[in-house]
Amino acid sequence: MRTTQLLIGDQWVDAATGATSETMNPATGEVIGQFADGGKADVDAAVDAASDAFESDAWRSISPDARGKMLWRVAELLEENAEEIAALETLDQGQPAFVSRNISLPLAAQVFRYYAGFATKLEGKISPVSIPHQLSLQHREPIGVAGLITPWNFPLDIAAWKLAPALATGNTAILKPAEQTPLSTVRLAELCREAGIPAGVVNVVTGGPEVGKALVAHPGVDKISFTGSTAVGQEIVRTAAVDLKRVGLELGGKAASIICDDADIDAAVMGNLHGALFNTGQACGAFTRFFVHRSRADEFVSKLAAAANALKVGPGQDPATVVGPLVSEDHLNRVDGFVKSGIEQGAQLVTGGSRAGGALKNGFFYKPTVFTEVKDDMTIAREEIFGPVLSVMPYDDLDEAVARANSTSYGLVGVIWTQDLQLAHKLPPRIKAGTVFVNQLPLIDPGSPWGGIGLSGWGRELGSYSIDEYTETRSVFINLG
Structure with missing residues (x-):
């Protein structure tokens, strides 16, 4: 029996209401864990923590090389704890052991290593312009606070797909795992803290659909990345249209x-x-x-x-x-x-x-x-x-x-x-x-993009394409005259 809390800032805390829910082993129907069932107040607190961390020197002043080392360390910790986390994934989600041990865990570590390398490669460029005596520079900037909503089928891997590029590019994040399978995501957040990622950069709010809805609607969230059903993806687009926050969707397939x-x-x-x-x-x-x-x-x-x-x-x-x-x-x-x-x-x-x-x-x-x-x-x-x-x-x-x-x-x-x-x-x-x-x-x-067209979603995860999902391009004009 495993009991988990929310990670908000530097604290593991209960839900504001004290509510909890249970997760079960799908192979037996037995309850295996109890997790904090968060709500809107918890999302508000997590957004505040992520926003403060995004603006803080503790995160913004970290060099690209140091940021990459942190992500590399997450990959090492995943491998060091591979047996435990694979067993947790099988217990909570039902994945056959050959999947959790030989595919899910190695892929999650590989994704963090892949994006660790990108932290030092977020290059800009100089564009030739026709205005006399002007220098035009373009460079990538992190978007801000990213709400990362993951599904129950591959909880650990898809959390890694979203979190690693979000952090490599300098964003802060709030993870919202599916309520059916929260355990490996909470464990991943523990490893992020152990790897030295500053407080508030990675937050976790477990709970049901209301948590996801609150994240999407929150004006302090700058980017939503969602993997799940097409119907929910369409609802996210409608809600995100209010403040035009950036949205990435990996949805259904046939x-x-x-x-x-x-x-x-x-x-x-x-x-x-x-x-x-x-x-x-x-x-x-x-x-x-x-x-x-x-x-x-x-x-x-x-x-x-x-x-x-x-x-x-x-x-x-x-x-x-x-x-x-x-x-x-x-x-x-x-x-x-x-x-x-x-x-x-x-x-x-x-x-x-x-x-x-x-x-x-x-x-x-x-x-x-x-x-x-x-x-x-x-x-x-x-x-x-x-x-x-x-x-x-x-x-x-x-x-x-x-x-x-x-x-x-x-x-x-x-x-x-x-x-x-x-x-x-x-x-x-x-x-x-x-x-x-x-x-x-x-x-x-990790080196090849993944995503769909039509009702299968917007944007791409993995590969260099994911960097575009978590950055904005800023132009700077300098008067040389």
């Missing part, structure tokens, strides 16, 4: 996978299966719509269903587990509702389609589910399910496949499976998505 007639079917089956079921399908970049050439569809479906049935479903702590639990009972019921709609609308259920029972009955486990003969207008083909549900959709020619793949309001990820080198180059530009993969899983690297 990734299409096009399996060409020349594809290596065995490789495509395994790649798509793991791309779809990574973190139990609770990933916005998960592969969900499989457009398979009709000549290969029967083979693909039979092999996909057999492979899905063979995957180990179980608690994340079990090293053999490939498919862990969904994050909550509510989310499990939501996924099950989508599956029922697929059956009702005429899709053919090949395997899965129900909650796991037996020894797993108390957890939030759902069997990997494969549908075939899915039509483009079915709910399971259009809505983001965020669970282990795979829809196979046969096609007859590539132009048809591309058009159908693009017939969605989302545009985060696409994937192509082909052994034809020309197709591997020609097809990606036709896919409306922020990232297109060819013959592989949905990989993420």
